[in-house]
Structures are given as structure tokens and as C-alpha cells.
Amino acid sequence: RKPKTLLAGVSGRARPGRVLAIMGPSGSGKTTLLNSLAAQMDKAPGLVLQGEVYVNGEICNQSMASMRKGYVRQEDTFYSQMTVRETLRFVARLKLSPEVPYEDKMAVVESLIKKFSLAKCADTIIG
Structure with a gap:
């Protein structure tokens, strides 16, 4: 199979203490972007992250990858009939x-x- 670029030249800013919404049509790469930022690319078999992820202007290293972050995955992980x-x-x-x-x-x-x-x-x- 020929490799396909899913995201290229993506940049953005998340301000401290603020909620950030990433919106776009189906298939636009929202989940891929979030998975790469949250170091969850292993959840997407066959996808490879190339390039760098920067946090506060610095390349995200292992210690930054473990920093506190919240990420609600796309799939529901709750059973609606249970408490x-x-x-x-x-x-x-x-x-x-x-x-x-x-x-x-x-x-x-x-x-x-x-x-x-x-x-x-x-x-x-x-x-």
C-alpha cells in the first residue's frame, strides 16, 4: 500500500485553564491529532507518527508525555444501563x-x- 499523510503542518495553541474544542467534519483528522498529542498512536494500528510534537515551544520528550492531560476518547466506555x-x-x-x-x-x-x-x-x- 502507498503511504498516506493524514496530518501535515498542523499547529495550534491551548491556553492554561481553558477548555479547547477540536471540531471538524468526519474524517478530517481530529482523532488522529488527539491520539498523536496524547501519545496514543499505539491505539491506531498501522499509523506511524513522523516529525515532532512540541509543548510550550519545546520538543515533547518522555517526561512531558507523562504530564497531566485530560482526553476523552471518541468511543463510549460506559454501559448506560449501569450505575x-x-x-x-x-x-x-x-x-x-x-x-x-x-x-x-x-x-x-x-x-x-x-x-x-x-x-x-x-x-x-x-x-
Whole structure:
């Protein structure tokens, strides 16, 4: 297959403490751009990042790649018929090691609910 350039000459600015929206028509490269900025290109098999990503005018290195950032992926990762607590329990049982006792997994869930101030909505259905 002939290689295809998905993004070229892209630049932008995100100001501290502000929300940034990246909008465009389907297939315009929004997800590819976000995956490259969030160092998530491994989530896109067959795609290769060439060139540099700059943060604050400097080439993004390994320590910058781990900096705090928020990124909501395009795919829904929640089950609309489950509550917040049920969803966290489900994910804990899937993602945490089988060696971790069930009680410890549930303690992690409750800790996350508290940490993210979700107590008021923990038993609310997501959808």
C-alpha cells in the first residue's frame, strides 16, 4: 500500500485553564491529532507518527508525555444501563489482577468514588 499523510503542518495553541474544542467534519483528522498529542498512536494500528510534537515551544520528550492531560476518547466506555458504582466495580473486576482479592477491588472502587467526589451520583444510572 502507498503511504498516506493524514496530518501535515498542523499547529495550534491551548491556553492554561481553558477548555479547547477540536471540531471538524468526519474524517478530517481530529482523532488522529488527539491520539498523536496524547501519545496514543499505539491505539491506531498501522499509523506511524513522523516529525515532532512540541509543548510550550519545546520538543515533547518522555517526561512531558507523562504530564497531566485530560482526553476523552471518541468511543463510549460506559454501559448506560449501569450505575456509576456498578460500572467501576465491573471495570475493577476486569482490569485488576486476579490475585487482588474481591474485597480489595471493591475498596479501590469506593476510594475512587470518594476521590472524584462521586458519592452523590454513585448509585445513579449513567444513561
